[in-house]
Amino acid sequence: MTSVKTVHLSRTFKAKKKDGGGIVQALRDVSIEINKGEIFGVLGPNGAGKSTLIKILCTLLLPTEGKAYVAGYDVSRDYRKVQEKINMVSGGETSGYGLLTVRENLWMFSQMYNIPSKAAKENIDRLLKEFDLYEKRNERVRTLSTGMRQKMNMIRGFMTDPEIIFLDEPTLGLDVGASRIIRNFITEWIREHPERTVLLTTHYMAEAEELCDRIAIIDNGRVIALETPENLKKLVTTEFPFTMVATGVGHPERVRELVGNATWKENDEGALKFSMILEDESIIADLVSMIVEEKGKIIHITKREPTLEDVFIKLVGRGLD
Amino acid sequence: MSEMSAQSRGMRDVLLRNFRAMKGRAYPRIIGMNREPSWLFFDTLMPILSIAAFVYIYKAMNAPPQYIGYVIIGGAMTAYWMNVLWAMAAQLYWEKEIGNLQLYAIAPVSTMSVMAGMAVGGAFSTTIRAVSTILVGIMIFNVKFSMASPLLLTGIFVFTMIALYGMGMMFASLYMLWGREAWHISEVLTEPVYLLSGFYFPVKYLGTGVATIAALIPLTLGLDGMRQLLFPYAGDGFIPATHELLILTVLSAIFLVLAHYFLNYMETLAKKEGRLTLRWQ
Numbered sequence: 001m002t003s004v005k006t007v008h009l010s011r012t013f014k015a016k017k018k019d020g021g022g023i024v025q026a027l028r029d030v031s032i033e034i035n036k037g038e039i040f041g042v043l044g045p046n047g048a049g050k051s052t053l054i055k056i057l058c059t060l061l062l063p064t065e066g067k068a069y070v071a072g073y074d075v076s077r078d079y080r081k082v083q084e085k086i087n088m089v090s091g092g093e094t095s096g097y098g099l100l101t102v103r104e105n106l107w108m109f110s111q112m113y114n115i116p117s118k119a120a121k122e123n124i125d126r127l128l129k130e131f132d133l134y135e136k137r138n139e140r141v142r143t144l145s146t147g148m149r150q151k152m153n154m155i156r157g158f159m160t161d162p163e164i165i166f167l168d169e170p171t172l173g174l175d176v177g178a179s180r181i182i183r184n185f186i187t188e189w190i191r192e193h194p195e196r197t198v199l200l201t202t203h204y205m206a207e208a209e210e211l212c213d214r215i216a217i218i219d220n221g222r223v224i225a226l227e228t229p230e231n232l233k234k235l236v237t238t239e240f241p242f243t244m245v246a247t248g249v250g251h252p253e254r255v256r257e258l259v260g261n262a263t264w265k266e267n268d269e270g271a272l273k274f275s276m277i278l279e280d281e282s283i284i285a286d287l288v289s290m291i292v293e294e295k296g297k298i299i300h301i302t303k304r305e306p307t308l309e310d311v312f313i314k315l316v317g318r319g320l321d
Numbered sequence: 322m323s324e325m326s327a328q329s330r331g332m333r334d335v336l337l338r339n340f341r342a343m344k345g346r347a348y349p350r351i352i353g354m355n356r357e358p359s360w361l362f363f364d365t366l367m368p369i370l371s372i373a374a375f376v377y378i379y380k381a382m383n384a385p386p387q388y389i390g391y392v393i394i395g396g397a398m399t400a401y402w403m404n405v406l407w408a409m410a411a412q413l414y415w416e417k418e419i420g421n422l423q424l425y426a427i428a429p430v431s432t433m434s435v436m437a438g439m440a441v442g443g444a445f446s447t448t449i450r451a452v453s454t455i456l457v458g459i460m461i462f463n464v465k466f467s468m469a470s471p472l473l474l475t476g477i478f479v480f481t482m483i484a485l486y487g488m489g490m491m492f493a494s495l496y497m498l499w500g501r502e503a504w505h506i507s508e509v510l511t512e513p514v515y516l517l518s519g520f521y522f523p524v525k526y527l528g529t530g531v532a533t534i535a536a537l538i539p540l541t542l543g544l545d546g547m548r549q550l551l552f553p554y555a556g557d558g559f560i561p562a563t564h565e566l567l568i569l570t571v572l573s574a575i576f577l578v579l580a581h582y583f584l585n586y587m588e589t590l591a592k593k594e595g596r597l598t599l600r601w602q
Contacts, residue, residue, distance in 0.1 A: 014594075058423075060426055062592045080429055083428060087427070094419050104348070107345070111345025112342045112345060115341075
């Protein structure tokens with residue numbers, strides 16, 4: 001049973017003059033179908049079009065071309081019907097009023113959804129306990145930490161019992177503990193409500209892999225792959241994902257030139273950690289020679305199981321960072 | 322028959338939904354005042370200073386004693402004008418900045434009910450401030466009011482508020498689209514309205530032509546009507562208070578209809594242009 005459907009959905013923006021003017025194509029011909037009971041992930045780098053897609057589905061933005069349906073309703077025409085079925089939480093959200101308490105803020109937003117006060121307060125208290133925020137219920141919102149604030153935002157989104165919830169990078173910038181509470185809640189919620197749907201955008205590959213039933217990889221406004229995490233990983237099973245940690249590599253871009261694709265990050269010890277997908281393992285010998293030639297030192301090379309990050313690198317040609 | 326009852330249930334549900342939204346949005350405004358006691362100083366004692374300046378000018382000129390009362394009422398009503406201009410119209414800019422606007426926009430309620438919540442909450446808290454200003458003014462300057470018709474006075478005050486906040490909702494739609502750029506409009510409007518609405522003098526002295534144009538601003542007739550009813554012996558009224566009530570009723574309806582139209586239009590335009598959210602979100 002389809003919960004969200006887009007048909008050749010496109011969206012353009014006029015770029016500001018200071019950014020060079022012209023037209024920016026934020027979404028291009030996106031056609032997806034999301035089923036009830038799914039946690040559907042949208043994965044992509046900054047500016048890929050993830051948030052634009054969510055904004056259209058949440059009725060905050062009109063599409064330039066194509067159609068989008070949420071809970072069977074056209075988001076452009078029947079937006080009030082759509083709004084009765086949905087809610088949305090964004091990462092880094094600072095919504096609400098700082099001088100209200102956590103409980104008052106949540107109650108205020110519950111009133112936008114026609115929830116009687118008594119029922120709203122009971123629901124809020126239950127969710128505050130689930131998110132480990134009950135102790136803070138009478139604290140003013142402006143005194144909350146980022147993690148606590150995001151838990152409050154999650155409660156705001158889920159307390160209206162939406163049929164479809166849109167989560168736009170919900171764990172952005174959170175510590176491990178807060179992220180885990182949020183991820184566990186999402187998993188439990190969909191398990192207890194199999195007729196509901198979650199659409200999640202994220203930067204974090206591990207999060208997408210852990211939570212999502214299916215993932216759409218989006219780049220430059222276009223969906224370039226849409227599959228289950230397992231099937232996506234099969235795209236790189238004929239190849240060889242490697243991790244290499246090396247020091248003294250003066251020109252890391254030479255590694256990319258040699259193997260065709262590679263991303264790297266400096267670790268705490270100042271060494272470079274490369275991720276790459278090799279079509280032919282024999283290229284390792286050339287790689288070692290090149291590092292030695294550069295007077296670098298290889299600390300280790302590891303062959304590993306393919307991850308979504310490998311899929312992403314293969315499809316997009318670069319990492320998320 | 323059952324179709325009709327389903328329709329009436331649907332209508333009741335829509336009304337209840339929007340009433341709850343209004344109540345919810347009014348709450349921060351009402352409760353906020355208790356949480357920030359500094360308003361007592363800034364919103365009660367500070368306005369008394371500008372009121373005092375005009376009072377002493379009138380005293381120096383040996384103006385009739387009711388002029389001191391005019392100034393106190395005008396001074397108290399400036400609180401509503403500032404509330405409408407900066408905390409009502411400009412509020413949508415701030416709501417967008419903190420991320421509330423997008424949450425209101427995706428809620429299944431009319432933007433009008435969210436705005437009405439702001440208006441009710443704003444009018445409530447401003448009334449407490451205005452009454453405090455009047456009380457302090459009466460105590461300091463020993464002004465004596467004689468109420469001619471409490472019912473008419475209440476009617477004029479209530480419809481002045483409805484028309485004024487309706488106008489505020491209309492301006493709010495500009496902030497939805499233009500954001501901070503719309504501040505210039507608020508800045509441009511602040512001082513001229515003080516003059517045109519006769520905050521510190523009877524508006525009839527502007528001359529019939531100018532006063533008639535100024536009557537489009539709800540505060541003009543509101544102030545004039547209230548002054549006539551609180552100082553019935555003075556004879557400084559522009560037109561009879563009953564006529565003013567009638568015009569204010571019409572202005573209320575016009576501004577509310579225009580606010581509804583503008584808010585819908587601007588919301589659709591903002592959705593087309595992607596202006597309901599911040600760029601980075």
